């Protein structure tokens with residue numbers, strides 16, 4: 001078998017965790033109204049783990065294109081104007097500083113920043129770029145690699161929910177660091193693998209062609225250190241109100257797993273999964289199971305997003 005190279009640290013010390021049948025993944029997306037059949041080659045896709053940096057990544061790494069994201073945009077839950085990390089990140093940005101947001105959408109984060117901040121954004125989606133420009137924002141359709149090569153430098157570079165989508169995370173991260181002035185601050189927010197997401201079955205959006213990598217605190221920190229950012233802090237979002245139901249159900253399943261009744265699969269359509277689903281929806285039992293899961297693994301009490309703040 002070919003060695004799989006970690007896309008974050010380039011180590012070959014990686015192992016396969018679980019393979020998912022291509023058709024099962026396509027079906028799982030279809031239940032959400034999204035067709036991914038054009039983006040998944042081969043007959044299966046494998047979640048791998050890097051033993052050196054703890055990154056989770058899918059093999060093959062197959063990412064979505066413009067059309068895929070156009071499908072997602074038609075889902076009302078997809079773009080949020082107020083991501084939970086915005087408020088936290090905005091507090092770290094000083095008056096008068098220059099800031100680059102990579103993958104900025106229509107520039108919703110701008111509204112959270114002090115007026116004196118000089119805001120620039122990069123975005124691939126034409127419609128979003130147009131909306132941002134109409135609102136008077138300096139937003140370009142350009143990869144961060146090319147932007148950094150032009151010699152542009154900022155006090156703050158941030159990317160919210162972008163890194164997990166790209167097929168070259170090391171190159172992407174490197175370009176973000178390159179775009180920093182000396183002593184500048186990098187803020188990268190991603191879905192947290194040190195959270196309930198790691199044990200949430202049937203989450204196709206946390207899989208290709210949407211998300212192709214999974215980030216633990218350690219994987220983020222190691223990548224920052226490898227790029228010469230030695231001060232690397234981690235912030236975990238509390239569980240958001242709109243994730244509370246999903247969070248509780250996932251923890252309840254997890255408690256059942258520990259009792260040996262159920263071992264979750266990435267995509268699970270088994271009768272056993274559905275039967276246990278009925279159990280964990282019974283609220284009295286669920287409260288008990290959630291408490292028991294949190295007692296065994298307090299780290300499962302955090303929310304969906306983790307943010308690296310590095311300089």
Ligand SMILES: [Zn+2]
Nearest residue numbers: 006009050053
């Ligand atoms: Zn690695």
